[in-house]
Amino acid sequence: MKFLYLTDTHIRGRRPWTRKDNFAATLASKLQEVVELANDYGVTAVLHGGDFFDLPAPALPTVGQFAAILRQLRAPLYVVPGNHDIYGYDPASLEHTMLGFLARLGLLHLLVPEVKRYFRRRNLTVQVTGQPFHYAIDCRDPQKDYCVAKTGCDLAIHLVHGMLVPKPFYSGAPYTLIEQVAPYTQADYTLASHAHFGFPEVFYQGKWFINPGSLARLSAHPKDIERFPQVVLLDFSGPVPRHSYIRLQSARPGHEVIDTGAFEANLRRQARLREHLTRIHQEGPVSLQDLLDALGAKKKVPGYVQTEARKRLRKAVRLEKRLR
């Protein structure tokens, strides 16, 4: 039994501002290669770590282009929804998204908490589960999202679309450390995503923690320019489980596809933004409610939209307080 793992494809039609190639064409050739690898290795299933699409509802011609490639897969495709696949960080929005639509068509299967998928070959049973991204991930008890129990299986694979990292992460964004999870999960393989640069694999008491990095390089960060997109082959056909990384042949060197000047431009933009925010805060504390009201008045937003926006803001503030 074999599985192929890939993640963060961020399928989109338009070229990101950090890229200088035809992004969709490059991505299409990468996915074509993934399909051929999966078919050549005769994998049992292809597993996708999420951010399948870059937007919850990408343009139909883009969806058609990539659906035609994925239809050539002989094995089923399982996808755990990422933050880019859903609306408002809410997995309940899946039925309104393109990923949900493709699942309804049967082109792929969604890995959601209610689903435990079992694969059986001869005397080996493998359990596959997935935890989609949601607004409280990496803020609430990490065991709820990252830890699974093995039930009636020999091996367990758990996919999570969250910020699982081997060491503290200084961007201000929430994250979960592997050490917070490793002693408590029973999964033999925790397949991580979301952190696009990936991380060197971690082995803890017989359990693997793996993130090969995103298939799409979007950031123009030097790390993205240096690294190569890769997939992971999990091979359970021998006496012991093994895995290997496969670098995609179709991926071009970072400096050929990424606009290297974009990183510096982005740093300058962030510095200007910080300066601007400091100036605002010097004038006294800003209430989000006041900001919303001022914006509503300035842009002449209809009253009912403003009322709804205030309602949602109050809800978000309540939720944030609860998570702290």
Ligand SMILES: [Mn+2]
């Ligand atoms: Mn992503």
